[in-house]
Amino acid sequence: MNELEQLTVTSDSIEIKEQMIEQLMYEYSEGILYLVFTYVKNRATAEDLTQEIFIKCYEKLDQFNQNASIKTWLYRIASNHCKDYLRSWHYRKITLNEKVWDFIPSKSKRVEDEVIAKDRDINLSNAVMALPIKYREVVFLHYYEELSLADISKVTTININTIKTRLKRAKELLKDKMIKEV
């Protein structure tokens, strides 16, 4: 992490940029993939978008301000890319049918004699994934990625007070949801 941040990325050298991207993929590809999935709720789409995000990152490497955290910078690109995708015509034309399935918690994974803890994990994940996007993204960044409010603000360009409000509201929504399911 530290090592990555110390690297100078203003260089024109293709070779170096390539190695940078390789390092970034090594370090953050899973985190990015999960963030993207949180937005788009589809594994194949998440993989495609993650691929595009790293290519975008390569193109923007010269713009990276070395005083900033590379993780925050990368997550911001990812977040913007996902939001662009969700607004795109391509996404909107996906049939309603497919979208509806995304919102129904998957029961298929449930095996009858699962331990209660596992059941609770499924409930929690599904409840979070069923939240509206504006809550889902902050919940993921705060509770999964454990980013500070300041960093979440940098990633999403939402101001800190709004983030606080959304986290609070998200917790209320989750509480309702979890009570109903129990």
Place this chain on the structure above:
Amino acid sequence: MSDSLVNLKRAMNKTVFNEFTFSDERKKAVKEKIREKHSLHHLNSWEEKTIKTVLESIQREPKHGYDISTFLFQKQEKSFQSNEGELYTLLHLLENKEIITSKWIQEKKYYSLTTKGKKYLATYEIGSSERFNTLKNITEEGSI
């Protein structure tokens, strides 16, 4: 409720993210795409292999520009094929960095490796992380 959110990472890892990774094939696809892109506009940037071959060309004896260019051609180094002037830009840069030095003999400029240059060339053979830093220092200057 806030208690269970503390477990969100574990919960999601065991469920929605279970066996979900960014595969090596995907990473490879990213790298290939990047390569495609840079071949379109690679002015002012040199590949590691190119720098290495240039340094190798004068490893045993001093050579002038045309000889270096012939050596590169023999080694199938095609970076300068359509723009030979760039070779001199690189040589100039390497000279500024005191990686190579030059001497005028009979109206021709002969280039040879400095001690520093020999060290640089040696680092190409060793671990990639060290080479990374070395190379970074060389090429950074070229980006001006």
